[in-house]
Amino acid sequence: MLSFSREVKEEIVFNDFDYQCEKAILCAMIKIIGTLSLSQSGLSLVLRTENAKIASKLHKFLKDLYQPHIEFLVSRKMKLKKNNVYILRVSKAREILDDLHLMEGIGIQNIPDQRLLETDDQRRAYLAGVFLSSGSVNNPDTSNYHLEMSVNEEDYAYFIEGLMNQYELNAKVIKRRNKFVIYLKSAEKIGDFLRAIGASQSVMNFEMTRIDRSMANTVNRWNNCDIANEVKAMSASTAQIEDIAYVIDKAGIEILDAKTRQVALLRLDNPELTLNELADVYLQTTGQTISKSGLHHRFQKIKEEAQKLRQMENE
Numbered sequence: 001m002l003s004f005s006r007e008v009k010e011e012i013v014f015n016d017f018d019y020q021c022e023k024a025i026l027c028a029m030i031k032i033i034g035t036l037s038l039s040q041s042g043l044s045l046v047l048r049t050e051n052a053k054i055a056s057k058l059h060k061f062l063k064d065l066y067q068p069h070i071e072f073l074v075s076r077k078m079k080l081k082k083n084n085v086y087i088l089r090v091s092k093a094r095e096i097l098d099d100l101h102l103m104e105g106i107g108i109q110n111i112p113d114q115r116l117l118e119t120d121d122q123r124r125a126y127l128a129g130v131f132l133s134s135g136s137v138n139n140p141d142t143s144n145y146h147l148e149m150s151v152n153e154e155d156y157a158y159f160i161e162g163l164m165n166q167y168e169l170n171a172k173v174i175k176r177r178n179k180f181v182i183y184l185k186s187a188e189k190i191g192d193f194l195r196a197i198g199a200s201q202s203v204m205n206f207e208m209t210r211i212d213r214s215m216a217n218t219v220n221r222w223n224n225c226d227i228a229n230e231v232k233a234m235s236a237s238t239a240q241i242e243d244i245a246y247v248i249d250k251a252g253i254e255i256l257d258a259k260t261r262q263v264a265l266l267r268l269d270n271p272e273l274t275l276n277e278l279a280d281v282y283l284q285t286t287g288q289t290i291s292k293s294g295l296h297h298r299f300q301k302i303k304e305e306a307q308k309l310r311q312m313e314n315e
Contacts, residue, residue, distance in 0.1 A: 004139040006051065008194060008202045012128050013057045015198045020116075021125035022061045027100045027112050028129025029058065032151060034108060036093060045093040048085055054132055055086035066099070068092040110156040123163060128197035130160055137190060140205070147190045148183040150176070157182055167196050237271050240299050243306040244268060250309045256302065262286060263298040 017025065030045065037044045049055050055072070062068055071089040090096070097103040101113030117123050130149050137147040151157050157173045157180035164171040164182065169189045174181050184190050194203045244264045247253065253261055266281055273281065275292045282290045 004202070004205075005136045007205070008137060008199045009051060009132055009135070010053050011199045011202050012132060012197060013053045017125060018121070019065070020119070020122055022065060023100060024116050024122040024125040025129035025132070026058075026061050026065070026096075027102060027116050028126045029133045030097070030100065030102060031108055031110070031112070031156070032130065032133035036107065037089070042091075043093045045090040045096060047088040047090065049133075050083040050085055051132075052084075052086055055088060058088055062088070062090055062096070066092055066096050068096065110153050111159050117163075123166065124196050124198065127160075127163060127193075131197055137194070140187075145187040145190055146183065146185060147193060148181050150179040150181045152179065154180050156180070164193065167192065169193055237267065237273070240267050240302065241271055243299075243302050246306045246309060247302060250313070251305070255305060259290075260298045260301050263290075263295060264302055267299075 030047065033047050033049055035046050035048075037046050047055075047058055049058070059070055059072065062070060069091040073087040073089065075085040075087060094103065097108065101115065102108050112126065117126055130151075133149075134151060135147070135149045138144060149160065151160065154173075154175075160182050161171045161173050164184075169184060169192060170186065171182055171184055171189075174183065184193060191203050191207055194200075244267060247255060247264075253264065256264060262285070263278075263282065266278060266285065270278060270281055275295050278295060279290050279292060282288070282295075
C-alpha cells in the first residue's frame, strides 16, 4: 500500500506543466537534491531521489528544456532494506544553472531568482518541487496531522516559509538536528497546501478520510457520554429502582454507605427524573453537590450489591 506522501508526490508528477512551471520545479529540486560534480569530462549536475517516478519526471523536464546527456543510475541499498536511490548525472550543468539563475560562484545559490517566481502558477510549481524533493505528510487516518519539508540552510527554510505563507498557511520553521524543517500542523492548512501544489485528488482523499474519522469520533463521544443515558432515562430509572428494591428487601438499605443510601432514597422518591435533575434534587436535599458520573457510580454500586445478593440466592 502506498504511503500518503508517495500518493501525493505521484499525483503531482502526473500533472502537466508549462515551460515556466517546469523551470520553477527544476529550480527547487536542483537546489534541494542536486549537487555539482567535477570530473575529467567537465562539470556535471547530479540529482538523487528514492522515487522512480520523480526521477523519470526530472529526466523529462531536463530533456524538454535543455537536451543534455543524462546518465541514469540505480544505487541498490541493501543495508536495512532501504529504498533504491535513482541518480541522474546530467551534462550542460553550467548552462542549466545559468538559465535557472542558480549558479553562485562554484555552487548552487540558496534563494531562487524572483524571475522564476513571477506568476502564481510558478510559485505553486516551485513549492511542488520543494515537496517532491523533501516533503512528507502523515496518512490522514492518523490523529496527528503533520506536513513537513526539510532543507539544509536556515535562510532558505525561511524563504520557503514566506512563500507558503503568501497562501495564508501559517507555516512555521524549526531546527531539527542539522536540518531546518518547514511544517504545517493544521488539517485545514495541509489540505490548502496540497491543493495549491496540484494534488487535488489527494486533497479529496485526505478530506474524506478526515471527515470519516471526525464522524466516527463524534459518534463515539455520543456513545460514551450521558446523552445516551438521558435518552434511556426512564428504562435506566426502572432498572435502578428494581436493584434498590431488591437490596432493601434482601439485606436492608443499611448495607449501602451513607452517600449511596441517600441516592437510592432520592431515586425511589423521583423515578421520572434524569441524572441531571436528580443531581439538582440531591443538592437541594443535602446541600452537597454530586456530578452525573458520581450518581452513575452510586447506582453501579447498588447494581453490584443486587447482583451479589441474587447470586447468593441462586446458589
